[in-house]
Every structure is written in C-alpha cells, then in structure tokens.
Amino acid sequence: MHLDVVLLSRLQFALTLMFHYIFPPLTIGLGLLMVIIEWLWLHTKDTFYKSMALFWTKLFAINFAMGVATGLVMEFQFGTNWATYSRFVGDIFGSALAAEAIFAFFLESGFLAVLVFGWDRVSPKMHFFSTCMVATGSLFSSIWITIANSWQQTPAGYHIVKSASGFWRAEVTDFWAMCFNPSMVHRMLHVWLGCFILGAFFALSIGAYYVIKKEHTRFAHTTVKIALIYAAISSVAMLVSGHFQAEAVSVNQPAKLAAFEGHYETGTGGTCLYAFGWPDDKSKTVKYGLSAPGMLSFLVHHNFTQPVNGLDKFKAEDRPPVFIPFQSYHLMIMLGMAFIGVSLLGLVLLKLNRLFEQKWLMWIYVVSVLGAYTANESGWVAAEVGRQPWVVYGLLRTKDGVSHSVTGEQVLTSMIMFAIVYSFLFIVWVMVMNARIIAGPPLMEDLAQDDAKIAPESKKGIRQFWAMVGRLLERGPASLSETWRGPAPTMSGSETESKSDTKSGQAEDKAAGEKSNLSGEDNNQEAKP
Amino acid sequence: MFTAEYSMNLAWFILLGILLTGYGVLDGFDLGVGILHPVAKTDEERRIIINSIGPLWDGNEVWLVTFAGALFAAFPDVYALAFSSFYTNLMIILFALIFRAVSIEFRSKHKAVIWRQFWDGCFFLSSISATFLFGYIVGQLFLGLPIDAQLELHKEKMSFIELYPVVTGLLAIATCAMHGSIFLYLKTEGELQERIHNWMWHTYGIFIMVYIMTTIFTLTQIPSATANLTRYPWLWSVVMVNVLAIGNIPRAVFLKRPGYAFLSSIATIAALAALFGIAIFPNFIVSSIDPGLSLNIYNSAASKGTLKTMLLIAVLGLPFVISYTVIVYWVFHGKVKLGKFSY
Numbered sequence: 001m002h003l004d005v006v007l008l009s010r011l012q013f014a015l016t017l018m019f020h021y022i023f024p025p026l027t028i029g030l031g032l033l034m035v036i037i038e039w040l041w042l043h044t045k046d047t048f049y050k051s052m053a054l055f056w057t058k059l060f061a062i063n064f065a066m067g068v069a070t071g072l073v074m075e076f077q078f079g080t081n082w083a084t085y086s087r088f089v090g091d092i093f094g095s096a097l098a099a100e101a102i103f104a105f106f107l108e109s110g111f112l113a114v115l116v117f118g119w120d121r122v123s124p125k126m127h128f129f130s131t132c133m134v135a136t137g138s139l140f141s142s143i144w145i146t147i148a149n150s151w152q153q154t155p156a157g158y159h160i161v162k163s164a165s166g167f168w169r170a171e172v173t174d175f176w177a178m179c180f181n182p183s184m185v186h187r188m189l190h191v192w193l194g195c196f197i198l199g200a201f202f203a204l205s206i207g208a209y210y211v212i213k214k215e216h217t218r219f220a221h222t223t224v225k226i227a228l229i230y231a232a233i234s235s236v237a238m239l240v241s242g243h244f245q246a247e248a249v250s251v252n253q254p255a256k257l258a259a260f261e262g263h264y265e266t267g268t269g270g271t272c273l274y275a276f277g278w279p280d281d282k283s284k285t286v287k288y289g290l291s292a293p294g295m296l297s298f299l300v301h302h303n304f305t306q307p308v309n310g311l312d313k314f315k316a317e318d319r320p321p322v323f324i325p326f327q328s329y330h331l332m333i334m335l336g337m338a339f340i341g342v343s344l345l346g347l348v349l350l351k352l353n354r355l356f357e358q359k360w361l362m363w364i365y366v367v368s369v370l371g372a373y374t375a376n377e378s379g380w381v382a383a384e385v386g387r388q389p390w391v392v393y394g395l396l397r398t399k400d401g402v403s404h405s406v407t408g409e410q411v412l413t414s415m416i417m418f419a420i421v422y423s424f425l426f427i428v429w430v431m432v433m434n435a436r437i438i439a440g441p442p443l444m445e446d447l448a449q450d451d452a453k454i455a456p457e458s459k460k461g462i463r464q465f466w467a468m469v470g471r472l473l474e475r476g477p478a479s480l481s482e483t484w485r486g487p488a489p490t491m492s493g494s495e496t497e498s499k500s501d502t503k504s505g506q507a508e509d510k511a512a513g514e515k516s517n518l519s520g521e522d523n524n525q526e527a528k529p
Numbered sequence: 530m531f532t533a534e535y536s537m538n539l540a541w542f543i544l545l546g547i548l549l550t551g552y553g554v555l556d557g558f559d560l561g562v563g564i565l566h567p568v569a570k571t572d573e574e575r576r577i578i579i580n581s582i583g584p585l586w587d588g589n590e591v592w593l594v595t596f597a598g599a600l601f602a603a604f605p606d607v608y609a610l611a612f613s614s615f616y617t618n619l620m621i622i623l624f625a626l627i628f629r630a631v632s633i634e635f636r637s638k639h640k641a642v643i644w645r646q647f648w649d650g651c652f653f654l655s656s657i658s659a660t661f662l663f664g665y666i667v668g669q670l671f672l673g674l675p676i677d678a679q680l681e682l683h684k685e686k687m688s689f690i691e692l693y694p695v696v697t698g699l700l701a702i703a704t705c706a707m708h709g710s711i712f713l714y715l716k717t718e719g720e721l722q723e724r725i726h727n728w729m730w731h732t733y734g735i736f737i738m739v740y741i742m743t744t745i746f747t748l749t750q751i752p753s754a755t756a757n758l759t760r761y762p763w764l765w766s767v768v769m770v771n772v773l774a775i776g777n778i779p780r781a782v783f784l785k786r787p788g789y790a791f792l793s794s795i796a797t798i799a800a801l802a803a804l805f806g807i808a809i810f811p812n813f814i815v816s817s818i819d820p821g822l823s824l825n826i827y828n829s830a831a832s833k834g835t836l837k838t839m840l841l842i843a844v845l846g847l848p849f850v851i852s853y854t855v856i857v858y859w860v861f862h863g864k865v866k867l868g869k870f871s872y
Contacts (some may be wrong), residue, residue, distance in 0.1 A: 165829055
C-alpha cells in the first residue's frame with residue numbers, strides 16, 4: 001500500500017498544531033487578566049481579589065502544562081517530518097525558535113513556578129512581579145513564533161545559497177528585515193488580540209455561568225464586569241486589526257486573498273465581498289452567497305470599479321485551495337462581529353444596571369468561549385491553508401519540504417497515536433477544568449485564616465534575596481545549608497504546634513534557619529548544590 | 530581541519546554541549562525522581578516525591594527545548610537529519626514527555642485511588658522510557674548512522690538490534706535514578722528519607738555496574754570514541770573528573786554530606802556529556818557507510834551571520850536564564866512541605 005507522506009505529514013501537523021493552539025492563546029489572554037487582578041489586589045489589599053487570582057492561577061497552570069507538553073511536539077516535528085524544509089529555513093526559522101526558548105520560555109516557566117506554588121513562599125509584591133514576568137514571557141514567545149511564521153508567509157532579509165552540505169537554503173542577510181518582515185507587525189497584533197479575546201470570553205463564560213447558577217455572586221459579577229470591558233476593547237481593536245491584516249494580505253499574498261473571497265475569475269468591474277457562501281471549484285463561482293458588490297475592490301483599491309486579481313491570474317500550480325480558506329476566513333469574521341455585538345450589548349446593559357437579569361445573554365456568554373476558540377483556530381487555518389501550495393511563500397513548495405527517510409507507515413502510526421492520545425487528553429482536560437470551575441474560587445474566610453498563619457516576614461521578597469546573597473558572600477555556600485537540615489534543635493519546643501500546619505511549620509523552619517545564622521552557631525558543612 | 534575561520538562553529542558545538550549538559554543535569558534528576566517514585570508507599574509520600582520536582586520540572590524541560598531550537602538554528606542539517614532519522618524514537622519520547630507533564634498536573638485533581646494509580650503508572654513509565662530512549666539515541670550516535678551521499682538515512686542498512694545503544698540506554702536510566710535519589714534525599718525527611726538513603730546505595734551500585742559495562746563496550750567496540758583523547762591528551766582530565774566525581778559520591782553519602790554527593794553526581798553527568806562530545810567531535814553524525822559523508826561542525830553549520838547573531842542572543846540571554854533559575858531554586862529550596870498549593 002502506498003501512503004502519501006506529504007499528505008499524512010500535513011494532516012499530522014494540522015492535528016498537533018490545532019490541538020496545541022487550544023492552550024497558548026488562553027494562557028496569553030488569561031495572563032494579562034491575572035496581572036490586572038493581582039494589581040487590584042496589591043492596590044486595594046482586598047482578599048477578594050486574591051481569591052480571584054488564585055482561582056485563575058489554577059486554571060492557568062493546567063493550560064500551561066498542556067501547552068508545554070504539546071508545544072514540544074511542534075518543535076520536534078519540523079525536524080522529524082519536514083527535514084527538507086528544516087534544512088531550507090534552519091538559518092532563519094531556527095534562530096527565531098532558539099531566541100524564543102532563550103528569551104521567553106525560561107522566563108515563563110521559571111516564574112510560573114513562583115506564580116503557581118509561591119503564594120505562601122514569597123511576598124505579594126514578588127508574586128505580582130512573577131505574574132507580570134509570566135505574562136511578559138508568553139508575549140515574548142508569541143513575538144518570536146509569529147516572526148517565524150510571518151517570514152514563511154512573506155520572506156524578507158534573506159538570500160538563497162548553496163550550503164556546505166550541498167543543499168539550497170535561505171540565509172539571513174539582514175536580521176531586522178527578517179524579523180520585521182512585511183506581514184509581521186499586523187499579524188502580531190492580530191494574534192495578540194485573538195488571544196486577549198479568548199482570555200476575555202473564557203473569563204466571561206465562567207462568570208456568566210456562576211451568575212446563572214447564582215453562586216459566588218461577588219466573584220461572578222466582578223468577573224463579568226472586568227471580562228466585558230476586556231472583551232469589548234479587544235473585539236473592537238480586532239476589527240481595526242482585521243482590516244489592516246486583510247489589506248496586508250491583498251498586497252503580500254494576493255492569491256490568498258482571492259482564495260479567502262472565493263474570487264475565481266478576475267472579470268471586469270468591481271469585485272464583490274461575500275458575507276457567506278459556498279465556493280464551488282467546478283463552476284468557479286460562489287453559490288448561495290450574500291455579497292456586497294464592489295466592496296472588495298473598495299477595500300483593496302479604494303474604488304468600486306477596479307477589479308481585484310482573481311485566481312485565474314495565477315499559474316494553476318500556484319493556486320491555493322479555495323473551500324477551506326473561504327469558509328474558515330468567513331467563520332472567523334462572523335465570529336469577530338458577534339464578539340463586538342455581544343460585548344457592547346453587555347456593556348450597555350451594565351450601564352443600565354440590567355445586565356445580570358438577562359439570563360439568555362448569560363447563556364450566550366457561557367457558550368461564547370467556544371466561539372473564541374473557533375475564531376482563533378479558523379483564523380490560523382485560513383492563514384496556513386491560504387499559503388498553500390507553498391510552505392515558504394514563493395520559495396519552497398509544501399510537497400518538497402517533507403523528510404525523505406520517513407515512510408508513510410511511520411507517519412500514519414504516529415498520527416493515529418497522536419489522535420488517540422490527544423482525544424484522551426482532551427477529555428481529561430475538560431474533566432479537570434470542569435471540576436475546577438464547579439469547585440469555584442476559594443473562600444475568603446479560608447484565605448484570611450491561611451494568611452494569619454504565615455508571618456509576613458517569612459515570605460521571600462527582594463530584601464530576603466539580597467540578604468541571602470549577602471550571607472553567601474560573607475559565609476560561603478554553607479550559609480545555604482540550614483534549610484537542608486530541617487528544624488534546628490533549639491526550635492524543637494515549637495515543633496509540636498507547628499506540625500498541625502505545614503505552612504507555619506515552614507515559617508518556623510525559615511526562622512530557625514535565620515536564627516542559627518545570626519548567632520553564628522552553624523557548624524554544618526553541607527553545601528547546597 | 531580546524532582554523533580560526535571556524536571558531537564560531539566550535540563555539541556553537543560547545544554551547545550545544547552546555548545546553549545538553551544543562552538538560553541532563555536538571556531534567557536528569559526529575560526523570561530520576563519519576564523512575565524512583567514507586568519507592569513511595571503512601572499517597573502522602575508520593576505527593577512529597579512529586580512535589581519535590583513540582584515547581585521545577587517544566588523549567589528543566591526548557592533546556593531540551595532550547596537545545597533543539599539551538600541545534601535547528603546553528604546546525605540545521607544535523608537537526609533535519611537526526612530528527613528525521615530517529616523518527617520513531619523521538620515520537621515515543623514526545624508521547625512520554627506529554628504523559629509525564631500531564632500526569633504530574635492531573636494526578637492531584639481527583640482523590641479516587643484508581644485515578645491516582647493510573648497517573649502514577651504513567652509518570653513512572655513515561656519517565657523511564659524517555660530516559661532510556663535518550664540514552665539509546667546517544668548510543669546510536671556513537672555507532673554512527675548509515676548516511677548516504679544524498680545526506681539521507683539509508684534505511685535498509687540500519688540495524689535496530691545493536692546491543693550498544695541498549696547499554697547506553699540502561700546507563701541513562703541508572704545515572705538518572707542515582708541522580709534523582711540524591712536529589713530526593715535532600716528534599717525529604719524522616720522515614721521516607723531513610724528508605725531513599727538505601728535506594729541511593731542501590732542505584733549507585735547499579736550505576737557502577739552499568740558504567741563499567743558501557744566503558745568496556747565503548748573501548749572494545751568503538752575505537753573512534755577514544756581517537757580525540759589520543760590526539761589531545763589534556764582531554765584525559767575530563768576522564769579524571771568523571772572518575773573522581775563517581776568515586777566521591779559514595780564518600781559523600783557515607784560522610785552524610787548529601788549536598789556534596791549531589792554536586793558530584795552533577796559533575797558525573799557533566800563529564801559524561803563532555804565525553805560524549807569528545808568522542809564524536811568534530812562530527813555530529815558519523816556516517817557508517819563512508820566517514821567522509823559524516824555531518825560535522827564544518828559542513829552542516831548555519832551561515833556565519835546567523836551563528837554570530839545567535840551567539841549574541843545567547844550571550845544576552847544566558848545571564849537572564851541563570852538569574853531566573855537561581856531565583857526559582859532559591860524560592861523553592863529546602864525540604865518539601867505539602868501545602869495548599871502543592872500537587
């Protein structure tokens with residue numbers, strides 16, 4: 001049996017990428033929301049905001065772990081399935097990936113630990129700083145990966161040469177031109193806004209669900225308010241960004257625009273803009289469509305009569321498929337319009353003080369998060385399928401990018417495995433998220449109690465950090481060793497009561513460490529690695 | 530041969546080595562913790578073991594991500610060839626790493642025994658299989674791959690039943706288990722720590738046996754592995770460091786100085802990684818068909834400009850990376866205490 005390696009690799013890439021892209025946009029969108037909430041907490045000192053931040057942290061952590069796990073697959077897959085492509089773009093694409101890892105991933109994953117596990121270990125300011133760092137890290141990461149993708153769409157700052165190993169490849173001639181390639185800035189803003197919309201509607205959906213269930217009222221109302229403002233700003237900004245993005249496509253990748261609009265024949269006179277329809281490759285027309293005559297011409301040429309180039313202006317082998325780009329592009333636009341509608345409507349009702357009585361609207365908000373996921377995914381589908389048949393636009397065809405030493409059987413096996421594993425993970429992910437949402441935010445009384453148990457000075461802040469550095473300089477690595485020993489013998493009296501609560505036990509522990517430190521009675525020579 | 534013209538290529542060979550060592554040292558202990566975690570008897574003990582790496586594992590895995598990204602950028606041909614040649618191995622590693630990540634994350638989300646047992650099983654199996662396959666791939670690279678004139682893997686000539694990669698795979702498991710046990714000893718207390726203390730000796734004994742076996746195998750079967758040692762005799766110092774570090778582990782454990790034992794096992798892993806680098810230098814992938822077709826640091830590198838830009842990125846980025854790592858390890862150092870935010 002002959003299996004098509006190219007087709008299977010493409011399917012596998014689409015499957016793994018679309019699954020991966022469920023997670024990062026949410027962590028980017030939620031990251032910003034968490035920064036806002038923690039900022040409110042720091043400024044109002046109201047424990048309520050801490051309970052909000054804690055709730056989002058838990059959901060964030062689950063999504064982050066899924067994002068890391070599925071993201072590694074993407075990075076490996078360029079090499080495993082697309083070896084020829086990797087050789088061709090390594091000089092450029094590889095550097096963006098490596099920069100992403102060095103500048104973004106370390107920042108994100110390091111401070112994520114403090115964000116998730118550090119609540120009772122670091123001071124509120126230090127925690128807020130960590131949250132900001134995680135959010136910044138996720139934005140950095142999206143910058144580099146968008147640079148890499150945009151370069152594939154609109155290559156710039158390169159020349160094609162034969163490498164020492166005898167393969168043709170693109171090499172960087174101008175690093176900044178490569179980074180700020182023609183489509184990068186608009187795509188970046190578009191991607192970010194997509195993430196923010198997802199974060200906003202995710203929060204909105206949970207808040208609205210609690211409103212309907214009449215649970216956690218204060219949490220629900222505050223969340224809906226913050227999320228509505230967040231959603232409205234990002235959705236309206238998205239309209240502007242979407243316009244520029246489409247304009248950029250019309251200049252940089254006219255064949256893609258023609259595919260988006262199902263524009264088969266250039267014809268004469270103004271080109272119409274479809275709201276929806278059913279493109280038919282055989283008759284080369286869009287059936288059952290609703291269109292605004294001359295509108296596409298207006299958007300591209302700023303007049304209603306000059307035709308826009310159709311697919312017939314491109315060589316047959318350079319034409320992208322039409323059906324998938326058309327439908328996913330239009331689905332994305334319709335959803336985008338709906339986001340603007342429901343978020344502005346919500347703001348008006350909020351102003352009139354009648355928002356929380358509108359149960360039907362709350363139900364719309366609950367399901368709206370699915371729309372936000374769909375819009376993010378379909379936008380990428382449109383962008384990537386619309387780039388076909390090229391993997392690097394105008395330079396390397398997708399069919400030529402594949403690995404030669406990999407067989408169809410191998411790819412089929414791995415793809416089936418991915419399908420099984422990912423379906424399973426998807427179900428577990430939904431279950432775990434659902435359990436978290438049903439459990440709701442932590443009670444404020446509990447938080448207040450927990451807080452009372454931990455002495456604020458035991459939490460690590462910037463001062464403690466410098467104190468540690470000072471001790472290290474003064475007394476060498478031995479100063480780090482106290483914490484490896486457990487409670488110091490002098491503190492054994494307080495041991496019994498501290499055992500009842502692990503956290504205060506830890507506080508005692510640190511205090512013990514500090515104490516023996518000050519008195520200089522330390523005779524332990526163990527070094528902390 | 531090596532000239533000043535290629536200093537950037539050498540710098541990247543060394544930097545990749547540093548990244549790989551960083552991954553081995555850091556993820557080494559958390560893979561080891563995964564391999565050892567069936568030692569725990571109660572759910573609480575399991576939680577302590579998982580939480581010892583809870584905040585750290587994903588930062589550790591970033592070293593692998595960075596290694597792969599840097600290899601892609603600095604030596605695209607090696608990345609392309611190695612990753613496509615080891616397709617099946619890497620796919621299994623990916624599945625293992627996915628399951629590892631999610632089993633740590635999901636395990637704590639339900640109390641049901643069967644739920645926890647399932648994720649515990651996943652955690653153990655994924656840790657051990659990922660470790661084995663990393664070692665297996667290194668062993669294959671020692672042996673070389675059947676690379677033809679088109680710089681593609683010649684599948685028909687590939688033999689999958691070599692013994693050597695299996696031995697290196699076992700060595701990887703033994704090393705990580707030992708490294709992980711010392712780490713766990715540092716992070717635990719009481720009865721669990723006592724049990725781990727025994728496991729430190731067990732894993733060390735196994736490590737020594739597999740290490741000697743691998744050494745004999747390497748010296749007798751793969752003559753090319755020592756060629757660089759003969760050419761540059763000062764490299765014997767790495768071998769010395771390796772032997773001394775291995776010897777210092779039982780000494781430090783016996784003297785009840787686990788901190789030094791951990792430093793020694795870090796040195797052991799770093800020296801093993803360095804020996805791997807020395808054995809293959811200046812090649813990345815040796816062609817077993819014709820050594821002239823091997824991919825080395827000269828013929829498979831990215832353009833000079835990219836190597837330079839990337840070096841700048843690394844020089845700018847590494848101080849930050851090190852400071853994040855220091856901050857995070859500082860915040861979480863000390864014995865594991867189960868709290869509200871633990872897994």
